[in-house]
Amino acid sequence: MKFSYKLSDGIHILTFLSIYKDDDLSSKKIADSIGSNASVVRGLMVDLREAGLITTHQGSATPLLSKKTTHISIYDVYIAISMDHNLLHIDPKTNPDCIVGGNIQSTLNEIYEDVEMNAYNRMKQITIANVIDGILTRHSHSNDS
8 A cells, every 4th residue: 555645745844944944945955854856845835835825936945834833734734735635445346245345335434434524623723833843842852862
């Protein structure tokens, strides 16, 4: 199974833009931090810009957050990035002639909807500011050692 890192990379970009706001904000520099390539970063920044989370100027490496970090939730990032927006997936190829196979999809659909709604509500409560606080706290503790 292939996993998408778009959400964590999108959060990474926004966090980087805040922490390094007075530094080099080129897609190459951000990509070095993510461990990716600049074209992936530029693609994600297009999604973030179209969602109104950042502003960019063509030909200039000066992206800025469009909102305060306390007003950008990780759910906002999740919605902004172009990906499948289902957290959980149901196997569509079950055997309809089996009691389990014929009924598991609709049963899991109800359960998964509940789980996803709870996850989305929690994601709406966690902001980029919370992520930044966690990073800076961990950085501070690692420098104390």
